Amino acid sequence: METIPLVAGRDYPHTYRGFVKMFPDNEACATYLRKIRWPQGFVCPSCGIISTPWKTTRDRLACPSCRYRTTVTAGTIFDKTRTPLTTWFEAAWHVSTAKNGMSAKTLERTIGTRYRVAWTMLQRFRVAMVDAERKQLAGRVEVDETYIGGVKRGGKRGRGATKSIVVIAVEVKDPKGFGRVRLRHISDVSGASLIPFVNDVVASGSTIQTDGWGGYNCLDPTKYTRSITVQSSSGDPAHVSMPGVHRIASLLKRWILGTHQGCVVPEHLQSYLEEFTFRFNRRSSNSRGLLFRRLIERAVATSPVTESDVTFGYGWG
Ligand SMILES: [Zn+2]
Numbered sequence: 001m002e003t004i005p006l007v008a009g010r011d012y013p014h015t016y017r018g019f020v021k022m023f024p025d026n027e028a029c030a031t032y033l034r035k036i037r038w039p040q041g042f043v044c045p046s047c048g049i050i051s052t053p054w055k056t057t058r059d060r061l062a063c064p065s066c067r068y069r070t071t072v073t074a075g076t077i078f079d080k081t082r083t084p085l086t087t088w089f090e091a092a093w094h095v096s097t098a099k100n101g102m103s104a105k106t107l108e109r110t111i112g113t114r115y116r117v118a119w120t121m122l123q124r125f126r127v128a129m130v131d132a133e134r135k136q137l138a139g140r141v142e143v144d145e146t147y148i149g150g151v152k153r154g155g156k157r158g159r160g161a162t163k164s165i166v167v168i169a170v171e172v173k174d175p176k177g178f179g180r181v182r183l184r185h186i187s188d189v190s191g192a193s194l195i196p197f198v199n200d201v202v203a204s205g206s207t208i209q210t211d212g213w214g215g216y217n218c219l220d221p222t223k224y225t226r227s228i229t230v231q232s233s234s235g236d237p238a239h240v241s242m243p244g245v246h247r248i249a250s251l252l253k254r255w256i257l258g259t260h261q262g263c264v265v266p267e268h269l270q271s272y273l274e275e276f277t278f279r280f281n282r283r284s285s286n287s288r289g290l291l292f293r294r295l296i297e298r299a300v301a302t303s304p305v306t307e308s309d310v311t312f313g314y315g316w317g
Contacts, residue, residue: 006290006293008287008289008290011293012287012289012290012292012293013093013289013292014287014289015289016093016097018289019089019093019289019292023086023089025086026059026084026085026086027058029085029086029088029089030059030072030073030085032296033072033073033076033078033085033296033300034072036296036297036300037072037076037300037301042061042063044063044065044066044068044070045068045070045074045075046063046066046068046070047063047065047066047068049063049065049066051063051064051065052064056069059071059072059073072300073085075303075304076299076300076301076302076303076304077124077125077127077128077299077300077302077303077304077305078299078300079304080304083113083117083121087111087113087117087121088121088299089296090111091107091111091118091121091122091125092125092292092295092296092299093292094107094110094111095107095122095125095295096288096291096292096294096295097288097289097291097292100255100258100259100279101255101259101275101279102122102259103259103260103261103263104118104119104122105118106259107121107122123268123271123305124299124305125275125295125299126271126272126274126275127271127274127302127305128295128298128299128301128302129274129275129277129278129295129298130274136200136201136202136203137169137170137171137179137180137181137182137201137202137203137206138171138202138203138205138206139171139172139173139179139206139207140171140172140174140206140207140209140227141169141170141171141172141202141206141207141208141209142168142169142170142172142209142210142242142243142244142245143167143168143169143194143198143202143208143209143210143216143245144167144168144210144211144242144245144249145165145166145167145168145186145189145194146165146166146168146245146249146252146253147163147164147165147166148163148164148165148166148252148253148256148264148269149163162266164185164266164269165185165186165187165188165189166183166184166185166186166249166252166269166273167183167184167186167189167193167194167197168181168182168183168245168248168249168252169181169182169183169197169198169201169202170244170245170247170248171244172209172243172244178244178247178248180280180281181248181277181280181281182197182201182277183248183252183273183276183277184197184201184270184273185266185269185270185273189213189215190215191214191215191216191217191218193215194215194216195215195216195218195219198216198219198224199220199223202224204223204224205223205224206224206225207224207225207226207227208224208225208226208227209227209228209229209242210226210227210228210229211228211229211230211241211242212228212229212230229241229242248280251276251280252273252276255276256272260272278295279291282294
């Protein structure tokens with residue numbers, strides 16, 4: 001989409017030192033958001049005219065044509081936030097540059113906010129990450145389900161513990177290696193849950209590799225070629241017949257157990273899957289600072305998320 005390539009040190013910080021220098025105060029953060037949100041100049045949300053806005057107060061902008069007043073954060077995930085932009089930026093930096101991301105607990109300690117503030121920022125960033133994944137997977141795509149287990153319900157381990165089902169789709173490259181992934185938390189493994197997922201995330205013309213499970217029988221044959229992996233009676237292990245999904249499932253489980261100590265409740269599982277996907281699909285990016293920039297870009301392009309959205313589980317529909 002961008003015509004001019006982004007430059008480290010100018011368009012995004014390269015190191016934490018550079019980050020601190022680039023964003024000394026809220027004003028610097030707001031200016032950065034303005035550049036990302038309105039690269040061709042301020043576009044009035046009311047009349048649509050491009051102009052240089054008047055600054056009425058520190059962060060209020062007014063349209064010279066229609067006098068409509070707004071802020072750079074209005075209509076984004078930063079909308080009406082009481083948390084300073086510097087704190088949001090600090091959180092975005094740590095979340096995008098830590099190799100495995102961060103739990104709310106670690107973020108709370110790292111930037112010194114209250115737990116609730118850290119948790120809410122993380123949830124909002126995860127919502128911003130989902131829209132980044134619009135382009136459908138293509139080529140040869142492995143699809144299979146996995147179980148995220150031992151998820152605690154009611155705070156008790158063991159008794160009443162419930163497993164959540166996650167369906168995984170991953171591009172498999174020739175001769176080896178994997179492309180992008182997409183993940184969805186589903187309530188059961190019926191065709192009614194599996195087929196819409198495949199239709200949403202895999203492009204027409206792709207080859208879908210599955211096991212013999214009947215839930216995939218209703219894949220549209222005019223849209224996809226289905227290739228069924230039949231496990232041999234000698235017991236071909238899953239990692240041989242479906243290396244992609246096997247690899248993703250084990251990375252996902254390790255991430256949930258490691259970074260998040262396994263503390264992921266079913267209501268919020270999808271938002272964790274979005275963060276895993278965002279991170280995995282950009283794993284080859286050689287600059288962590290670029291990931292920070294992408295996250296901020298997503299954050300200004302994403303509509304406000306309410307407190308109740310993040311508290312009771314975002315309606316991912
Ligand atoms: Zn206007």
